[in-house]
Amino acid sequence: MKDTPERPAPRPQEHRWSKRLVLWAAVLTLANVLADVAIGSPMMVLPQLLEHFHTDQAAWLNASAMLAGALWSPLLAKSSDIFGKRRMLIGTLLLACTGALVCLVAPSIWIFLVGRFLQGAAFAAIFLTVALARQICTPRVAMALIGLVTSGSSLVGIIEPFLMQPVIDAFGYRSVFLMAALLAAAAALCVRAFIPESPVRGTGRIDVTGALLLGGGLCAVLAYTSLGRDLGWLSGGMITLLTAGAAALAGWAFLALRVEEPIIDLRALGRPILLTLLALVLAAGSFRSMLQLTSIVAQVPPELGLGYGLGDGEAVAVLLAAPNLGIVIGGTCAGWIAGRFGPALPLFVGIAVGAVATFAMVAGVSVLPLAIACGALVGMAAGAIGASGYNLATSLEAPERQGTTAGLVSVVLALGSVVFSFAGGEVLKATLVPGTFAGDAPVSTATGVHLYVVMAGALFLLAAVPAIMLARNRPAAPVPPEAPRLPVPQASGR
Structure with a gap:
């Protein structure tokens, strides 16, 4: 069977540790590092961001990428089963790269939040690397690989402040987003060059409506939980946000029990x-x-x-x-x-x-x-x-x-x-x-x-x-x- 863009030819799964598998582990870990950098690094320059955009909305700047990740996740997860894990991982990394560049040049807080929304796609890198590892390796090797790639990025949490602080001091707060963009681009190129596509694909269509209801509902509920302390639990905006989130989740559950191919099959x-x-x-x-x-x-x-x-x-x-x-x-x-x-x-x-x-x-x-x-x-x-x-x-x-x-x-x-x-x-x-x-x-x-x-x-x-x-x-x-x-x-x- 020839390798086609729609469905790659089956390749033998890795059944033991080798130089190639070590390379795969390094590349997938790099992709996961991006999620930590995209979500966490901007908090190192939060005071500068607040001053630059003349705002006191630290909570929104802090939580925006994580909330966007909750919105992106259902759609990207289902798409990976149909179109391929590697393809969606590369797309996710490129989205995060684009978001970092938007944040880099954003002239206003609203455009900055658009960039953070795109950066939030990096949240999906973690589960995409997990699903990819499950299908390019035999179960025993895949489980060890998953343990490594899901936790190896935490090493960055030890050294990141020491590496980034001199860069921030020398080039200002924008350097955080430049580094995030470069890292995302490098990770996308490495995944494209070294990681094989997942050999197993699902069939059918993507329930976009269900994905938006689920992701939007989760995003709204998490936003209420994350921001309510700063903006007021019983304020009109927060109550509206919680109500909208609950309604979206209820609508998703109603739809999931009735459509033939829901974004998450509750019956299964x-x-x-x-x-x-x-x-x-x-x-x-x-x-x-x-x-x-x-x-x-x-x-x-x-x-x-x-x-x-x-x-x-x-x-x-x-x-x-x-x-x-x-x-x-x-x-x-x-x-x-x-x-x-x-x-x-x-x-x-x-x-x-x-x-x-x-x-x-x-x-x-x-x-x-x-x-x-x-x-x-x-x-x-x-x-x-x-x-x-x-x-x-x-x-x-x-x-x-x-x-x-x-x-x-x-x-x-x-x-x-x-x-x-x-x-x-x-x-x-x-x-x-x-x-x-x-x-x-x-x-x-x-x-x-x-x-x-x-x-x-x-x-x-x-x-x-x-x-x-x-x-x-x-x-x-x-x-x-x-x-x-x-x-x-x-x-x-x-």
Whole structure:
């Protein structure tokens, strides 16, 4: 069969680690790094952006790319199953590159937000690399590769401030967007040059209406959750946004149960995939809220006498770097374990480690060495949960639906992160110490911090329930395909 643009000729899947597979891992990790840079790097120049655009809407500048990612994800996920994972990954990277260039030259905040909307497509890079890995490698190798590419980009979180700050100081805030554009273009070229196209394609059409309803509804609900604190939970605009989001999601669900080929087939979501998504939304909320708390507690000096606080110069840098290192270790190990024992086991282990580390932070909020150890363990849990969630969910689906499923996992992880991080923030807000500040931010009582930790630990315990159910009924570990058997000549009767 000839290789055509519509459907590539089947290629043998990679069944062992080789120089070529290491190259693929590096390229796919580079694509995932873009998502972190596109969403996170502009926050390094937030004060300059606010001054340049003469606005105080920091919340919109902060959340715009992530909200756009929620809007893009359903459409890009379904498209990848029909048109090919590599093709959609390249398109996503080029969209993000275009968005960075728009932000670079934007003369007004509205054009800047258009650029951030395009940059938000980078959010899809993560699940597209997962779906692509599942189809260009055998299951055992793919699970290890997924663990590596979903967590390897966290290394950037350790070195990015040290690399970017001198560039920002020398060339100003626009350099962040120039670097993001160059990185996106380089990643697109590398994917085009080195990564093969996925051999499996789905058929049918894309339910564009359903994709827009689902993506728009998620975007509106996440926007309400992310921005309500700054803009007023009961303000007219926020209530309208929440109502519109709920109506869009209801319309999507109504449509999904009636059209022949919905963007996500609710009728096909069996018990294992629903248990997986439940575990992920709870676990993601827990580890993201704990990473948020770590960054807050790290800025509070013990001299304030609040009963907690870790602010201590260079030691704080170690505290903030430890979770990123833990994510790399946890995700890589979880992928390796999943290839031998199945992904349900490392998912449960990651949740268990996260629960232990979270409850240990009750004491760790005032003891720096313990806080560093707990931060590293929470990072390991986050890496293991993310990698195992993608591995488990995609292994439960037919190959022609793995792109859609990986996209659903990304949305669920983002949803849990935003909703429960907001809940933790409200706990701290309700327990503020009047007139007491760490830097420019008000601080909470020790009771509020401890309550926050207990809430996060309880989420981990709740996530362990579906994880245990999945681990007890996990399928056998994936095995490499058997070598093809040659036909045995039959003895002639003549």
